[in-house]
Amino acid sequence: MNKIFGLTLLLCGIVAFGQDSYNNNKFKQLHEELATPNVYRxxxxxxxxQYYQNRADYFMxxxxxxxxxxxSxxxxxxxxxxxxxxxxxxxxQLDQNVRANSSDSYKIRTGTMEDMGFYTLTKMDNLENYEGGFNIEKVTDENGNSLSHIINKTMMRIDLNEQLKPGGSVSFNIDWWYNVNDRMKIGGRSGYEYFEDEDNYxxxxxxxxxxxxxxxxxxxxxxxxxLGAGEFTLPFGDYEVHLTVPSNHVVAATGELQxxxxxxTTEQLQRLEKAKKEEVQPVFIITEKEAKKNENSxxxxxxxxxxxxxxVRDFAFASSKKFIWDAMTVKQETKDVLAMSLYPKEGNPLWEQYSTKAVxxxxxxxxxxxxDYPYPVAISVHTHRIGMExxxxxxxxxxxxxxxxYSERTKYGMISVIIHEVGHNYFPMIVNSDERQWTWMDEGLNTFLQFLTEKEWDKDYPSRRGPAHQIVDYMGGDKNFISPIMTNSESLWQFGPNAYGKPATALNILRETVMGRELFDYAFKTYAKRWMFKHPTPADFFRTxxxxxxxxxxxFWRGWFFTNDHVxxxxxxxxxxxxxxxNPEIENKFKEQKEKELWDKDVTQNANKKVGKSYIEKDPTLIDFYNKYNEYEVTEKDKKSYEEFLASLTPQEKKILNSDRNYYExxxxxxxxxxxxIILEFTFKDGSKELQRIPAEIWRKDSDHISKxxxxEKEIVxxxxxxxxxxxxxxxxxxxxPRTIEPTRFELFRENFGYGKAPNPMKEAKK
Structure with missing residues (x-):
């Protein structure tokens, strides 16, 4: 088997050790960018x-x-x-105030008339007619006495009657109400969907x-x-929540039903107990037939x-009289988990086939x-055009x-969004990073694990984010519209590629190319275990x-996370x-052959051969010693010099000299x-191949130009x-x-053909 040996030959340019060179060094350590280690981190x-974190317990x-x-x-x-x-x-936090008509999120929204269409104008009209935001009726202490407070947009400061000392606790009460938003008309992470034909919500x-x-x-x-983009940063705590809904509604929520x-019903309880033992196929707690009957009640x-x-760091719930409900159990070493789905009939047949199994x-x-997943349940609830965790x-x-x-895109889109949102239980619901500041710390890490899950679901899964080749169009785009990953959530250009795609790709490259799976998986798991039920920062992740x-x-962190450079x-x-x-016998012959090849290709030389004899050919008296002299002829002096040269060599030097190796700069x-x-594949003259991987540190002295x-032993082609x-x-x-050009296909198309809608061969086959 051939083995290519690499020798560093040249680092182009002289490295300047001035301030500019230091600041621009791509291998400069991140000491200045990361917070100084201390007793907390x-x-x-x-x-x-001395790490600490505060808690907040809720009764609602x-x-x-x-x-x-x-x-209310x-x-x-x-x-x-x-x-x-x-x-x-x-x-x-008063997050619903982002929907108030006076909200900054509306005031700072930019756009042009070119952006306007019926969808945009209709949404603007719906927003104008929606009275959103919290209505805070009272804020009191544990004895019912009013507490001084001030509302600043989406934040409320409560002034305490007494200073809350370290190690102390304080209880207070808030009464409030708000109008739920119609997600289909004005959007939102939460809200309601109205089914007009049934007059159901x-x-x-x-x-x-x-x-x-x-x-x-x-x-x-x-x-x-x-402001809408940067999501939520919340402390952990215990919750007890009493949810009063219409009697025919089915409710799913954070936690366990008490x-x-x-x-x-007795039958539903029996089905639920059966689901706790079923690991292969979901058990219906409420069937589609039963849900259809209930939605008309x-x-x-x-x-x-x-x-x-x-x-837990938060609480959410879903409520409707339309829900089908199925469940199955996932076995773990530490505890079993009930995976569940709730969905209306409009979600079938997709949801009953895929949702709970994807969970x-x-x-x-x-x-x-x-x-191991530490909570007792994991629930997927079907809504239209949303994914939220x-x-x-x-x-x-x-x-x-x-x-x-349904189209293939709808199927895989649904499975992917379920994987992604369920996966958020790990990041940031348990590894509780600051979403308001760093979207990538939960979305990027979660998208990376989503990619791994998709590939375990199906080796040929059409994953959109994670593979390196999927991010090149974004990274090679206009730098005016590409932010470094380490940019605050509210200031990101191209939110999805920046906070989801690029960090997921970076982690996949770390795992497969830079670190290797064994080192990466151990380090990543260490980070997750160190910071489960805690509040990590980017520095904590990088350092771990x-x-x-x-x-x-x-x-790697500097290039991929702190700049918008591309590969x-x-x-x-x-x-x-x-x-x-x-050896003059070999080398002189080689030189003679090379010179002959050059002259044989010379255009003038070849043309002159066709126009008759030269002057010297016509007049032999012009011929002298040098016309007969062969500079490539091996003399006795040449042979003696060669023998003396060989005698001066060590055995190892003779071996190198006789190896007949090929050198490529x-x-x-x-x-x-x-x-x-640098990853190189060499193809040899005999058709064999060899892959060689060179660490990124080869660029450490000159990050622009290097040679090696x-x-x-074999000739490279x-x-x-x-x-x-x-x-x-x-x-x-x-x-x-040698240089090859990769072909790119382009297609002729009709404008607006299939806009916004994926092909649906299933529908055509049904016809």
Whole structure:
């Protein structure tokens, strides 16, 4: 088997050790960008010995008014101060205020008339006619006395009567109500969908109550205003929630139902117990036939569903009389989990076939790469055109056409969104990062694990995010509209590729190309276990991945997360050499042959052969010694010099001299700015191939241009850079020697053909 040896030949240019060179060094450590390690967060990326986090426990009584689409609530929050700091006031989030007509999210929205169409104008009109936002009726202490408070847009400061000392707790009450938004008309992560033909509603409700802000060592109070993009930062706590809804509604929520015997029928209870033993096929708690009957019934009063949840950071629920309900169990070493789905008939046949099994597969894959799922249930609720996550429950889109057929894109889109939203239980519901600040810390990590789950679901799964080649169009685009990943959530250009696609791709490249699966998987699992039920920062993630693997990744974090550089490495030149044997019998013949080949190709020489004899050919008297002299003839002196040369060599030098190896000097240009490993596939004259991987540190002295000598016993006929498209190189046309051009297909099309709608062969086959 041939083995290519690489020798570093040249680092182009002289490295300047001035300030500019230091600041622009792509291998400069991240000491200045990351917070200084301290007693709360260590240099290893682990929580420090004085790490703390505050808690907030909730008791809530919630009423859903199905006639007016209104939610009202009364809540008691008990806030526990585990910090070393005395607190004079506390901050509460009022997320529904983002929907008030006076909200900053409307005021700062930009656009042009070119952006306007019926959809946009209709939505604007709907927003104008919607009276959104919280109506805070009273804020009182635990004795019912009014507490001074001020509402600043989506935040409310409550001034405490007494300073909350370290280790102390305070309880207070808030009464409120708000009008639920129609998601189909004005959008939103939560809200309701109205089914006009039946005069029915399906509610998926979240961000529906005043929620405590996080107070921690990194930011103090995280009270950055909610503008819509940056999601939620919340403390952990225990919840007890009493949900009063129409008597014919079925409710799914964060936590476990406490009064099952009051709410469910005997048959439903038996089915639920059967589901707790079933690991293969979901068991129907409420069948489609039963749901169809229920959706046509009239409520005879109300029912109160009581849910409790321990150590969660949020609470959400869904309520409707349209729900089909199925469930199955996922076995774990630590505890069994009930995977469940609730969906209207409009979700079938897709939902009964795929939803709960997708929930179960998500728990299996994610737990393998992080920790056993610690909660008792994981619920997927069907809604139209949405995907959103909360502890133990998520709302997911993916609806077939009215005739029950669906496109392939609808099917895989539904499975993917279920995997993604269920996966959010791990990030950020348990590994509780600051979503208001860093979207990528939950969306990016979650999208990466979603990719792994999709590939465990089906090896040929058409994943949109994760593979390196899927991100090249974005990364090679206009830099004016590409933000570094380490950009605040509200300031991102191209939100999806930036916060979901690029970090997921980066992690996949780390796993497959930079670190290898064994090192990556161990380090990633270490991060997840270190920070489960805690509040990590980007620095904690970066440091843990290095600490648990002994791989210096600062260059990777710097390039992929702190810049908008892209990968574009080119093979700019290749030079081929053979070692001179010093044997005049061989070398003189080689030189003579090379010169002959040159003159045989010379255009003038070939043309003159056709026009008759030259002067010297006509007059032989012009011929002298030099016309007869052969400079390539081997003399006795040449032979003696060669023998003396051989006698001076060591055995190892003689072996090298006689090896007849091939030397290739390959030059690389870093045109995209992002340093990456160099992966080369060599193809030899005999048809065999060899893959060689060179770490990114080859760029450490010059990140723009490098060259390297490769030594091969066999002659190389071609070199391919990044042959498996694993580094997200944006231009593969300069990745080969000799140069090859990759073809690109273009299609003729009719404008508006199939706009917004995927092909549906199932529908055509049904016809």
């Amino acid at each position: 260590t240099g290893s990326g682990a929580p420090g010995h 009584e919630i009423t859903l008014n199905d006639d007016k689409q209104k939610i 609530g009364s809540e008691t929050i008990t806030y526990h101060n585990a910090s070393p700091d005395p607190l004079d006031y506390i901050w509460v 399906l509610y998926t409700i979240a961000q529906f109550y005043p929620r405590m802000c996080v107070y921690n060592d990194e930011t103090g109070w995280q009270n950055k205003q909610f 009064n099952t015997h009051e709410i469910l 009239k409520a005879n009063g109300s029912k109160t569903w009581i849910y409790k949840a321990q150590n 179960a597969q998500t728990l299996r894959t994610y737990s393998k790469h992080t920790f 909360y502890p133990m429950i998520c709302f997911n889109g993916g609806r077939p056409d009215e005739d029950g057929t 991945m290095e600490d648990a693997s002994a791989v210096d990744l600062d260059w 574009d490495i080119a093979i700019s030149d290749v030079k081929y050499y053979k070692l001179s044997s010093k 390959v030059h690389f240009d870093n045109e995209g700015g992002l340093v990456m490993p 000598v490769f030594v091969s 071609s070199i391919q850079l990044d042959p498996n498209l694993e580094t997200a190189d944006t231009d593969v046309n300069d990745n080969s020697w």
